Every structure is written in C-alpha cells, then in structure tokens.
Amino acid sequence: MNPQPFLKLDRVIHEKGRLGILSMLAASPELSFIELRDALGMTDGNLTTHIRTLQQAGYLSVTKSFQNNRPLTTCALTAAGRKAFANYINLLEQIIRQARPE
Amino acid sequence: MESNWAAEHLQVIRTLMERAALYRRALAPIMSFNGIVGLAAAALGWALQVGSPRAFILFWAGVGVVAVAGSFLLVRRQALKESEAFWSPPTRRVTQAMLPPLVAGLMVSVVVLVRAGPAAGQPDKLEGLLWLPLLWVVLYGCAFHAAGFFMPRGMRLFGWAFIIGGCGLFAGGAPSWAHPLDYGQGIMACFFGGLHLAYGVYLYFTEHRRNAA
Numbered sequence: 001m002n003p004q005p006f007l008k009l010d011r012v013i014h015e016k017g018r019l020g021i022l023s024m025l026a027a028s029p030e031l032s033f034i035e036l037r038d039a040l041g042m043t044d045g046n047l048t049t050h051i052r053t054l055q056q057a058g059y060l061s062v063t064k065s066f067q068n069n070r071p072l073t074t075c076a077l078t079a080a081g082r083k084a085f086a087n088y089i090n091l092l093e094q095i096i097r098q099a100r101p102e
Numbered sequence: 103m104e105s106n107w108a109a110e111h112l113q114v115i116r117t118l119m120e121r122a123a124l125y126r127r128a129l130a131p132i133m134s135f136n137g138i139v140g141l142a143a144a145a146l147g148w149a150l151q152v153g154s155p156r157a158f159i160l161f162w163a164g165v166g167v168v169a170v171a172g173s174f175l176l177v178r179r180q181a182l183k184e185s186e187a188f189w190s191p192p193t194r195r196v197t198q199a200m201l202p203p204l205v206a207g208l209m210v211s212v213v214v215l216v217r218a219g220p221a222a223g224q225p226d227k228l229e230g231l232l233w234l235p236l237l238w239v240v241l242y243g244c245a246f247h248a249a250g251f252f253m254p255r256g257m258r259l260f261g262w263a264f265i266i267g268g269c270g271l272f273a274g275g276a277p278s279w280a281h282p283l284d285y286g287q288g289i290m291a292c293f294f295g296g297l298h299l300a301y302g303v304y305l306y307f308t309e310h311r312r313n314a315a
C-alpha cells in the first residue's frame with residue numbers, strides 16, 4: 001500500500017476533537033461555542049484549546065458578540081479551513097480506495 | 103487496517119455533519135402550544151358560530167398568526183436560555199423549507215376570499231368551501247414534511263399524518279349529517295388542535311431522552 005496519503009494528512013485536523021469541530025462547522029455556516037460544546041461533549045477548557053489551535057492555523061474565525069447582555073461566541077470555518085477539511089476528506093477517501101481490492 | 107480507520111473517521115465526520123445541520127430546539131412545548139391554540143380556537147369558533155367563508159378564513163388566519171408568533175417566541179426563549187442565536191442556520195433552513203406550502207395556502211385563501219365577493223359573508227356558503235380547511239391541512243403537512251429533512255425523523259411522519267388525513271377526508275367528502283360549521287371547525291380542531299397536542303405530549307416524554315442519548 002502506498003503510504004503517501006496517510007503521511008499527507010493534516011496533523012492539525014487529524015485529532016478527534018478538532019476533526020469534530022471542523023466536521024460540524026463544515027455543515028453549518030456558523031455555530032455557537034455552546035452548540036459545539038454540547039454536541040461534541042467537550043469541556044469548556046478543552047474546546048477553547050482546540051478552537052485556539054484551529055484559529056492559529058487559520059482554519060477558524062471566532063466572533064464575540066453580545067445577545068441580550070450575554071456574551072455569545074460563534075465559530076465559523078475560514079476559506080482555508082474549508083479547503084483543508086476538503087483535502088483531509090479526499091485523503092481519507094484515497095486511503096479507502098487504495099485498500100479496496102481491484 | 104488503515105482503510106478501516108479511515109472509513110470510521112469518515113463515518114464520524116458524516117454523523118457530526120448531520121447533527122450540525124439538524125434543528126435542535128425542543129419541539130414538545132411548541133407542538134403543545136399549537137395544539138392548545140388550535141383546540142381553543144376551534145371551540146371559540148364553534149361557540150361564536152364562525153360559519154361564513156369570510157369569517158372562517160379571517161378567523162383562522164388570525165389564529166395562524168397567533169400560533170406562528172407564539173412558536174417563534176418559544177424558539178427565541180429557548181435560544182436565549184441556551185445562549186444561542188435565535189435566527190440560527192437550522193432555524194433559517196426549517197423556516198425556508200416550510201414557507202412555500204404555507205404561502206400557497208395563504209394565497210389560495212386570499213383568492214377565495216376575494217373571488218367569493220359578497221357571498222363570502224353568507225353563513226350557508228361555507229358548505230361549498232369545505233375543501234379549503236382540508237387544503238390547509240394537506241399543505242401544512244407538506245410544510246412539515248419538507249422541514250422534516252432538517253428535523254428529527256418523526257417530523258416527516260407528522261407531516262404525512264396531515265397529508266394522508268386531509269386527502270382521505272377530501273376523498274370521503276363531507277358527511278351529509280354534519281353541519282358545515284361543525285364539520286369545518288371539527289377538521290381544524292382535530293388536525294391543528296388534536297394532532298399537535300398528541301404529538302406534543304409524545305415528544306414531552308421522548309424528546310429529552312433522545313436528546314440526552
């Protein structure tokens with residue numbers, strides 16, 4: 001088997017928590033911090049760390065606002081994040097295709 | 103081995119993407135509210151003898167406005183409680199999916215109201231218009247069926263109940279023994295009151311458990 005696709009997998013995305021965040025944001029234009037936390041079953045601290053990592057990689061944009069005097073943090077994929085996620089999916093599909101008997 | 107792992111990853115991604123796109127507000131209070139409004143309105147309409155086509159259409163249009171406004175208030179309250187945006191992408195999707203059949207129902211009602219002219223105010227003319235509440239029922243079912251693609255699976259079945267029920271009654275025709283006023287209000291009470299309330303009660307006992315799972 002050609003190990004190339006596996007080696008090309010993006011290490012930032014290739015982590016369960018961060019992959020979950022990107023998967024959810026790929027299906028929705030934006031999601032709040034609480035929606036992500038509840039859907040992924042993460043702690044506040046854990047989610048914050050992953051969001052920061054994704055933000056530093058340029059994959060995520062975070063908007064902080066107020067709604068009825070309550071802070072509202074929303075996350076969205078950047079164009080780079082969407083592209084990186086699509087590449088990641090393509091590589092996974094490539095791995096599966098390679099392993100499939102001809 | 104690697105391919106198994108990759109396939110599992112893709113499955114997790116698919117599940118999470120579906121979950122993100124799904125409408126997650128608690129529907130039990132919304133359904134129960136609409137059921138109670140429907141039953142109360144039908145009882146009121148029956149008590150006030152709202153029997154002419156014009157009065158019937160305007161009365162139920164008013165009830166519709168109350169039901170929609172109340173539903174949005176309940177959604178907004180839930181959103182605020184959970185520190186989430188009210189007009190979230192799933193809410194937008196559900197609203198957009200429901201709009202075409204609801205707008206069609208509204209337009210047909212307006213046309214009927216305008217075309218019927220002065221006769222629309224006569225109580226005995228409702229008999230010829232009993233297809234209208236059934237059309238509302240069917241279109242409402244279509245709206246819920248469309249929204250069901252962005253909501254829990256049961257919502258599509260709920261839509262089908264309206265569609266099949268409405269079409270069935272249309273095929274059967276109004277029974278000769280029933281007074282048009284009673285029949286018209288009865289259709290509205292059964293579908294918009296009874297069905298909503300029954301589904302609301304069902305969701306009350308099942309929704310929390312399903313969301314927790």
